[in-house]
Amino acid sequence: MMQPVLPPACYTEQGWFDREQEKIFGKLWLLAGLTQQLQAENDFIVRNFSGVPVLIQNAGGTLRAFRNACAHRGMPIQIADCGNRRLVCPYHGWSYNGDGQLRGIPNEKIYGLCKKEQANLKLHSYAVETVGNFVFVNLSDDPLPITEQFSDDLLLLLREVSPHFAPEVSYSTFTGHYNWKLNFENILDWNHFQFVHRQSLAPLLEFEGDGGPGEPLTQHSPFFRPGSALADVRFSRGGPPAESVRLKDLSIIKRYAMPYRRRWFAKLLDRTLDPGAFFDCNIFPNVNFGSIHGEHFYLQQFVPTAPDRVEYHSWVFTARLKDGVPPQPHLLWGIHHAEKGVVDEDVVLFNALQKALESASTIGVMGDHETSITAIGHWYKRHLTEENARNVLMAGDGSHHP
Template sequence: MLSELQASHYIDPAVFEREQTHIFSKLWIFAGLRTLLAEPDAFLTRTIGGIPIVIQNLSGVLKAFENQCAHRQMPLQFEEYGQRRLACRYHGWTYDADGRAKTIPDEQTLYRFTSEERSSLCLREFAIEVIGNLVFVNVHETPIPIEQQFTKEFREQLADISSHFSSQAIHTCVPARYNWKLNFENVLDANHVAYVHPRTFRPLIKNVAAQPAEIASETSVDDSELSSLSFCSTMAMSVQPWPWHAMVEQYGPEDTYHNYFIYPNVNFISVGGLVFLIQQFDPVAADRTEVRFTLMTAKEKQRIAALPAILWGHLKGEKRVLDEDLVLLEALQARLHAGGRPACHGTYETQLRRVADVYLRLMGDKA
């Protein structure tokens, strides 16, 4: 069966711009971890649907604003993560918890705003939802209800597992020369593991060949619904024991691999309930993606002096697996061309066909 997606969906800059409008500017997009925003004025910055965003802990409440000063559009926060008041480094403007300009140095002398102009000096605010320790942002003026994108059962699953995160995490961002959709399709396709990861990932997984066929039956909602694209899958895996495992609060049964597919661009996995990895495929251009890794262990029962080294070691292992995928996906992207044949799907690729169907509906290309 031929895919409904054409090569143009992966290589055309015009299609990419429409995706920013119809998908990333309309859906709830994962932005970061609540655990990293626990302290006053802790912040993280992201770009969603082409809009620079800052999420900040303001008086104990998480707020999402456009990361541009109302004065001359200078970014309020430069770093990806940090702890700093919501203030512009260019001319010293500061903002309150509602995003209103709070103080403007030498306001009466230098600016002389009218009362109407002064009241309009406010940051654009965006909707925010926190599911467990996962923070989502929607930049649309009228956000869709989050239950339209994620079922109640799925949100409860995310809240449950993310409540086991340690407060420490390690991050990295890997540039890749392929379309973001190729990466999401790749993580849905367990059949490739035996061929692409025979020495890294495949030896850990049991009965991996059966997994793709099982995916199709795990979604209990209408196949045409957006919420059908986000779900959890589990499989048995062999987890090598390490002494530090006894020092954390393990999630779920031992030797289990949890895989959460969060549409449109996140694959969240748990290795034995001991290590958690969030992979996000951020679109940069039609042929470029930033793969963002956030990795943490389960909550510590006691202080683990070697935790930074443990996180670094696991991150390097996950990066090796990504590199194996990256070689093939970049080769695939480089050879896609206008007028080329669409992909041919087998019976096990039901979920890939579902993703394509809902994607075209979101894009307005299918009724």
């Protein structure tokens, strides 16, 4: 038995939320989207992180990230959530080059800006890292290397599975009335499957005598079989040591036994990439990525907007289709609809738990299988209460020197 690390205040109070925005979401690499959404010149997506409007745009084949605000009056350059449009302010027509530098001003003379002043005008940019098809943005002026946030195993997995993604993606978002950490803790907790998802997810899985999920085989998996690029990836059954946890220990990869049942759309796919298994990447601070049999993939992100409110972002897509098979929007809709049903089973409980935490002075006890949740709690408290937050990021490692 373990005592919970975080008090209820970490889930309910504005002060803790403000520190999270500064020291976690303002410092770490955050998922922005997928390259499938940014294939063509001038394709863009717009996100909001920690109250910061962020624009990610395909500029001549290079992905760039900017504050979504014109250098003139701060008007968003792109109004829609996604689309294809040049970097032109819709308010007064100021335009920008792919690197964010001011390109031109209609009715230039009325502004009274000399050439030197114009040369100094540009969009505020942010660091971008693409790992396979996954696009990450960092809002810090001095971003840490992404290899200090994520393990080699996780980065390798994201790169190796990406070439197998179909180009078509279904994307949706909704608002939840609970703290974002409840989502991330929940994806670490396999023990809730048999109780919360009794009729949806649990019947698809295989459980052992102690109630834990079964171990899947690897020899039939193109992803993980011996000799494959991912053969040596380490899967977690619990979590890292609670007291000595490093930042890169907070993201873990899990793989569970899921007896293979051929689904109707398998015949449309180029191949089944991980039959008999369900793998899941819990990517700190707020992302969950995984696959069912390597036939379809899900990507979820929990973006905090208030201590008791979260934007839930969801992407689903399949493995590559066979040559000649047209896009299958009805299939993606069906997969997304089924996934939302599972998510809703969690959300009902998160809403109730959030209300209970608002009046709680303590949280109960935790089991030995919940070490990954307590490890995050230790890192969280140390990081958010330590004055030198940058050094704390790599406590126990010492590999990053600002």
